[in-house]
Amino acid sequence: MPSIEQLADELKLAGDKTRLTILSILKERECCVCELAELLQTSQPNVSQHMRKLKDGKLVKESRRGQWIYYSLDLAEKPYLMELLAALPSQKDKLELACKGVKCSE
């Protein structure tokens, strides 16, 4: 059971449109930074800095594979946050469409 402080911190992380979109994309599958930047139509450093916050807050984990760093959700211990993501519309369509043409998904 999270403390109020801990939950408030987690919700602050999720309470940003960019980060919440990232989380809901990662619900579908792991992604690297360049895919996320493409999907969100924003810059690489912007995504990178959001990922650092999410990682510091233990909401995602990373795994490097060669040149790419793949991020995935780390919410096994936080079912109340999984519930939140489950309440959102699926991002599958956008994921499939936008990732064509991104080199790392070849």
Added chain:
Amino acid sequence: MPSIEQLADELKLAGDKTRLTILSILKERECCVCELAELLQTSQPNVSQHMRKLKDGKLVKESRRGQWIYYSLDLAEKPYLMELLAALPSQKDKLELACKGVKCSE
């Protein structure tokens, strides 16, 4: 089903320690501003301004009764937020202790 933007806005509201504490108190029962200020050990205008944000975001509703305005949760349409509050430790103890001696609860 909320849009990503709507959920991000709601989580931003909940992602503040003061407001999340207020919400978790209101989960137990409705409260007026002076009770909340006492419980949170903060000023009346501070609580009042947080309540306005929560009200604007449709997370709480108010009902005036004489001099007092009682706030209560308005989360019937947002079960995913109720789940969040359910994940938090109960605030019953604090509520009972701190509200002794607050005039409006006599």
Added chain:
DNA sequence: TCATTATATAAGCAATTAATTATATTTACA
């Protein structure tokens, strides 16, 4: 009607935040 109580609003300020731009680090591979 006037003083009191509960609450709201407004103004000001310090701190935090999200995004941009520029640069550094790491890995792959020719």
Added chain:
DNA sequence: TGTAAATATAATTAATTGCTTATATAATGA
């Protein structure tokens, strides 16, 4: 070994935020 690609970090800036202090509004009751 050197170049390119993916990612991270740093510095800057504009905007937002939470809290305080001061004041205004609304309701009660003598």
